[in-house]
Amino acid sequence: MKKYFIRYKPFLLFLGTFFFTYIVLTVLYQGYLNSFGENKLDTITRMVGENTNQLLQFFGVNFTIEDNQSHSFIKLIYNQKYVARIIEGCNAISVIILFVSFVVSFSGKLKPTLLFIFGGSLFIYVLNVIRIALLCMLIFHFPNQKQILHGVLFPLFIYGVVFILWVIWVRNFSKYASKNIK
Structure with missing residues (x-):
C-alpha cells in the first residue's frame, strides 16, 4: 500500500488540493449567496x-437592463426587445472557482501564483461580460x-479560454513548468 501511495503521490496531492480548494471556495461562495436571501440578486451578478x-x-448599442423584482434576475433588453436574462449562474464565479482550484493544485511560488489567479480571474470576468454582450446581440x-449559442458555442468559448490559461500556467509558472522551454 505504501508503494502505491508513493508511486501516485503527485497525482493524489493534485486531486486532494484541487478538491479541497474547490470545496472551500464553493462553500464560501454559497455563504456569500445565502447572505442575500431568497429572490434577491447578489452583488456580483448585478455588477x-x-x-x-x-x-x-x-x-x-441600444441596450438596457432591468431588475426583475419578483425573481432574482436581470432582464437584458436589446433594441427594445427582451432577449435574455442574467441569473446568478451567468456571473462566471463558478468558472473562476474552477480556474483557481486548478492553479492552486499546480501552484508554484506564492507571488506568481497569486498574480496569475488575480489576472486570470479578472480576464475570465471581462471575457464573460463580453460573452454576455455578444450573446444578447446574436440572440436578437x-x-x-x-440554444446552440447559449448552450454550446459560448460555454465552449469560456471553458476553452480557461483551458488555455491552465496550459499557460502549467507550462510556464507552476512547480512542474519545464525550465528548458525556449
Missing part, C-alpha cells in the same frame, strides 16, 4: 449586468439559434 450594459453603451439577430 456583471451593469458592466454588460456599460460595454454595450460604450459602443453605442438569430433567435432560432439561442
